Structures are given as C-alpha cells and as structure tokens.
Amino acid sequence: MKFEENDAGDRRQVGKSQPYLGEKHQANGKPVANGIAEVSIKQEANGRCDVPRKSLNTYSWQEIQRHNQEADLWLVIxxxxxxxxxxxxxxxxxQRVLNHYAxxxxxxxxxxxxxxxxxxxLYLKPLLIGELAPGEPSQERNKNSQLVEDFQELRRTxxxxxxxxxxxxFFFLHLVQILVLEAVAWLMLWYFGTGWPITICISLLLTISQAQSSFLQHDVGHLSVFKKSKWNHLMQRFVMCHLKGLSTGWWNYRHFQHHVKPxxxxxxxxxxxxxxxxxxxxQPVKYGKKKIKYINYEKQHLYFYLSGLPLLMPVYFNLQSMQVMYLRKYWGDIxxxxxxxxxxxxxxxxxxxxFGTVLLIYLVKFLESPWMAYVTQMSHIPMKMGEEENRxxxxTQVVATCNVEQSFFNDWFTGHLxxxxxxxxxxxxxxxxxxxxAxxxxxxxTKxxxxxxxxxxxxxxxxxxxALKKSAALWMDTYYET
Known part of the structure; x- marks a missing residue:
C-alpha cells in the first residue's frame, strides 16, 4: 500500500491489553526481532510489498457504505x-473512533x-479485503473531490x-517553565510560611503551572516530541498523570473522538x-419538542458562570477520570x-x-477551571453543530472550529489553541x-x-x-409553543 507521507502512526495506548503501536511488532503482536522485519515494514510502506491488484476484490461505494455497523465495519484508506x-x-x-468512520x-x-x-x-495488511472499483471516485460522491485533492496537496506541501x-x-523549555513555577511556589512557602497572602500567591503560581501542564500534555498526546514513541508515551503520563492528576487513557479515548468528528x-x-x-x-429543539425541562434552560447562559466555569476541572473532569480509570482498570494510570x-x-x-493540602489541590483546580473552560470552549461552542453529514x-474541521487572533499573550495563554x-x-x-x-x-x-x-x-x-443564550432561546420557543 502506498503512502506519500512517512511521518508516523498513533502511538497512544488505551487499555492494557492493546498493542502499543509506538513499538515495532509483527502482525501477531510479537516484537520485531531483527532488521529484516523492520526493512519489510518500510518496503511495504513504500508499496513494494503491496498485494497484486489482480488478487484484490473490487467494491463500489454503495457496497462499502452498507458495512457501517459496529459488528460489520469497513472503511477506505x-x-x-x-x-x-x-x-x-x-x-x-x-473503538468509537473507527465506528465513526464506518x-x-x-x-x-x-x-x-x-x-x-x-x-x-503492519496492522492494516491482514485487514485488507479489496479496493475501490476502477470507475469509483476516491471519496464518496457527495464530497467535493477538488477540495479533497487540494487539501491533500496542501498537506504534502x-x-x-x-x-x-x-x-x-521548544517543549523542553515549556516543561522547565512548569517545573520552575512549582519550585518557586514551594520555596515561597518554605521561606515565608503559610500566611494568607503567601498561600494566595502559591495558589496562583500552581494554577499557572497546572494550566501550562494541560497545554504540554495536549502537545505530547498528539505529536512526537521525542524520536522514540515510548518516550512520548512516558512523557504524556508524567505530565497528565503526575503533574495534573488525570488519566491519559481517559483523555485519549475522549479527545480522539472529538478530533475525528468535532x-x-x-x-x-x-x-x-x-x-x-x-x-x-x-439539541434545544429536541428537548423543547419533548417538553424536557430538567433545569431552567432559559438561564443557562447565566448559570454557566456558576457551574460550567468553576466546576469543569475539580468536579467534572476529575470524577470522569477516576471513573474511567476504575471501570477500565487502567492500573498504570492509577x-x-x-x-x-x-x-x-x-x-x-x-x-x-x-486536610489543608487537599483544600490547596482543589483550590488550584478551582482557579484553573475557568481558564481551561474558556480556552477549550471558545473555539467550538459558538460554531456549527449538527448531525453526521459525511463531509x-x-x-468537517473548518466549520466546527474558529481561531483567536495571534499575539504573544494569546499564544501563551491558550497554549497556541x-x-x-x-x-x-x-x-x-x-x-x-x-x-x-495559517x-x-x-x-x-477562500478558494x-x-x-x-x-x-x-x-x-x-x-x-x-x-451561543448558550441563543440555544436557550431556541429551547424556549419550542418548549412553550402551543
């Protein structure tokens, strides 16, 4: 199979029984034992070990699109x-990431x-069952083939x-920034004691450290900072689990779904x-038609300040992380x-x-929460949301996201998000x-x-x-209509 890029596969691990793709394995899951096997992988990536065209079945898009269930899942690459x-x-x-592209x-x-x-x-080869029929387009017919080609050309460029x-x-200095902030917080406490002004200063330093740890964790979770993937995996656990107290498995499973279908x-x-x-x-219209009113949604743009901002990190993310670690038995993350x-x-x-240390931990998470809530939600909540349209x-990415103007402060404050x-x-x-x-x-x-x-x-x-106020208005119009 031919791939024009050579810059690598997802090395993140979700679940202890799953193979870790950052290391080289044979198709049966055993590590590659010698250089010959490694060469064969590279040859395959260059197309030299491709299955002969005459031995492959050919399929139409109509046939492929029928295999879109969890128990019968085909896709095209x-x-x-x-x-x-x-x-x-x-x-x-x-598994949900693959289900989304069935x-x-x-x-x-x-x-x-x-x-x-x-x-x-190496993992794809045994799953290969055929190819698109010669007369079939490379993408589904409802897609803009010229836009797809232009984007792929942009990626190659x-x-x-x-x-x-x-x-x-760049990332080493970012880590140094985090560690220095934590060290200064401890030195201030050791030198000046536990008075309220010092405690507030310490909390602010730790809050900045936690927020910047979130951005570094996000970086390491997506890209290869180190040449060997096992070091990226270790670094992600160090930053996400050790510096932030959250599960990498939980974050990966959730975040990958967000990326593939935002x-x-x-x-x-x-x-x-x-x-x-x-x-x-x-969603507001759906709730309105069904006369669902768990909360007074007319005020959701107001109680966002009382619940969404302060509780995202210390309550919602923490409880979700702990629940996933326990239910999925992520012992390493634990x-x-x-x-x-x-x-x-x-x-x-x-x-x-x-008791005071527990309060300090949750005070820092409480202070970090509005920062993370604003940064993570500002680029998506106001944008288009809807059902699957197979774009x-x-x-898919452009209509669901927006940018914030560049400046030194904006880049630092948002972690370049x-x-x-x-x-x-x-x-x-x-x-x-x-x-x-950009x-x-x-x-x-524009084109x-x-x-x-x-x-x-x-x-x-x-x-x-x-955006929350607009959604609330849609719910009200539907809920109260006669």
Whole structure:
C-alpha cells in the first residue's frame, strides 16, 4: 500500500491489553526481532510489498457504505478497502473512533491522526479485503473531490516544508517553565510560611503551572516530541498523570473522538453536556419538542458562570477520570495519578496538614477551571453543530472550529489553541508551526468558499455565553409553543 507521507502512526495506548503501536511488532503482536522485519515494514510502506491488484476484490461505494455497523465495519484508506470489524476492540485510539468512520473514506483522518504510519501498515495488511472499483471516485460522491485533492496537496506541501517536525527545545523549555513555577511556589512557602497572602500567591503560581501542564500534555498526546514513541508515551503520563492528576487513557479515548468528528452529536463527547446545558441548534429543539425541562434552560447562559466555569476541572473532569480509570482498570494510570497526590502531600503536607493540602489541590483546580473552560470552549461552542453529514475532512474541521487572533499573550495563554483550525486539520503538527501554515489554510478556505473565522480573545470568550443564550432561546420557543 502506498503512502506519500512517512511521518508516523498513533502511538497512544488505551487499555492494557492493546498493542502499543509506538513499538515495532509483527502482525501477531510479537516484537520485531531483527532488521529484516523492520526493512519489510518500510518496503511495504513504500508499496513494494503491496498485494497484486489482480488478487484484490473490487467494491463500489454503495457496497462499502452498507458495512457501517459496529459488528460489520469497513472503511477506505487510499482506495484500499479494509474490514476492521475484528480490530475495533483493540484499536489504541478506542473503538468509537473507527465506528465513526464506518462505511466512509478515512484517508485524511488516518493521515491526520497517525504518526508512525509505516508501523501501522503492519496492522492494516491482514485487514485488507479489496479496493475501490476502477470507475469509483476516491471519496464518496457527495464530497467535493477538488477540495479533497487540494487539501491533500496542501498537506504534502507542508510535509516538504518540514512543518510536522517538532522543535525539542521548544517543549523542553515549556516543561522547565512548569517545573520552575512549582519550585518557586514551594520555596515561597518554605521561606515565608503559610500566611494568607503567601498561600494566595502559591495558589496562583500552581494554577499557572497546572494550566501550562494541560497545554504540554495536549502537545505530547498528539505529536512526537521525542524520536522514540515510548518516550512520548512516558512523557504524556508524567505530565497528565503526575503533574495534573488525570488519566491519559481517559483523555485519549475522549479527545480522539472529538478530533475525528468535532461538533457532531453522538460522536463528539465534548458537546454531550446535557442535561445541564443545551448547545447548538438541534439539541434545544429536541428537548423543547419533548417538553424536557430538567433545569431552567432559559438561564443557562447565566448559570454557566456558576457551574460550567468553576466546576469543569475539580468536579467534572476529575470524577470522569477516576471513573474511567476504575471501570477500565487502567492500573498504570492509577499508579501515576496516585503519585500526583503523594507529591502534593510530601511537598505541602508538613505546612498545611492533610486536610489543608487537599483544600490547596482543589483550590488550584478551582482557579484553573475557568481558564481551561474558556480556552477549550471558545473555539467550538459558538460554531456549527449538527448531525453526521459525511463531509470531507477539511470542511468537517473548518466549520466546527474558529481561531483567536495571534499575539504573544494569546499564544501563551491558550497554549497556541488559538490556532484551533490548524490544530484540528493537522493534529500531529507541533504548535510552534501553526502561525506559519495559517495563511495557506486561509487561502484554501477562500478558494472553496469556506469561512475562516478569526476573532479577538475577549469576543471569543463572550461568544460562548451568546451561543448558550441563543440555544436557550431556541429551547424556549419550542418548549412553550402551543
């Protein structure tokens, strides 16, 4: 099978029984034992070990689209047809990610989400069952083939420009920033004691450290900072579990779904916020027609300040993380998360005691929560939400995301997630390159009549509340109609 890129497959692990794709394995799951096997992988990636065309069955899109159920799941990558039904439960990115692309062309999402694609080839080969018939287009007929080709050409151009190569020093300095903030907080406590002014200063320093840890964890979860994937995996656990006290398995499983189908109901968990909030245009109308009123949704844009902002991190994310770790038996994550609390008790316990240290932890999470809520929601809540329309990758990402204007402060404050459009189009691209590719993405949007939304930071914050207010109005109109 031919792939024009060579920059790699998804190495993240979800579940202890699943193979870790950051290491080289044979198709039976055993590690590659010698250089011959490694060479064979690279040959396959270059097309030299491809199955002869005459031995492959050919399929029409009509036939492929019938295999779109969890128990019967086909998808297409580079015109090759794969039956991934038996692989779904072992997919390191979670089975729902594959379910979301059942019966569809997955070429661009495959390229976007995987780093070490030459290794992933080894897992794809036994799943290959055929190819598209010669007369069939490379994508479903409802998609804009010219836009798909233009986007793929843009990706090839960016790869030629080395835009997917991470600057190790950039991320190293980011980690140093986090560790220095935590060290200064402890030194202030050791030198000045536990007075209220010092405690407030310490809490603010730790809050900044936690927020910046969130951004670094997000980076390491998506891209290859280190040359060896096992070091990326270890770094992600160190930052997410040890520095933040949250599960990497939980985050990966949830976040990958958000990336492959953003703002699509029943496929993006980030917009599954009912019954507390109603978002978009469809969900409020659905609740209104069914006369559902768990809460007074007319005021949701107001109680967003009382619940959504302060409780996202200390309550919602923490409880979800703990629940997933326990139910899925992520023992490694449990051990690493335990080290987060042990570290806090060792560092601050002698000053504040056990109860005081627990209060400090949740005060920091409480302060971090509005920061993370604004940054993560400003680029999606105000944008288009709807049911599955089977759009091409480029359109799917652009209509569901928006950018925030670039400045030194905005880049730092958002962890470069102000370039949300570029991040969603190229998740494995290091964030220090987003501003370089933004003009090319904007140009492609202009060519194909797609709106490239770029806002001031404060307007983006305000648009979250305005979007909630608009959704509340839709619910009211439907709920109270006679």
């Amino acid at each position: 580079n015109r090759k047809v794969y039956n991934v039904t038996s692989w779904v439960s072992r997919h390191p990115g979670g 019966g569809e062309d997955a070429t661009d999402v495959f390229r976007a989400m995987h780093l070490e694609r030459d290794v992933v080839q 960016l790869e030629t420009m080395n835009m997917f190569n991470a600057n190790f020093m 703002n699509i109901h029943r496929k993006d968990p980030d917009i599954d916020v009912g019954p507390l909030f109603l978002v978009g245009d469809l 051990a690493w998360v335990s080290s987060f609390y042990i570290r806090y008790f060792i560092t601050f316990g002698s000053f504040y005691g056990i 091409d990758w480029f359109t 102000n370039f949300q459009i570029e991040h969603h189009l190229f998740p494995t691209m290091p964030r220090h390159n987003y501003h370089k590719v 003009p090319l993405v904007r140009s492609l949007c 194909h009549g797609l709106q490239y939304v770029n806002k001031p930071l404060l307007k983006a914050f305000g648009d979250i509340v305005r």
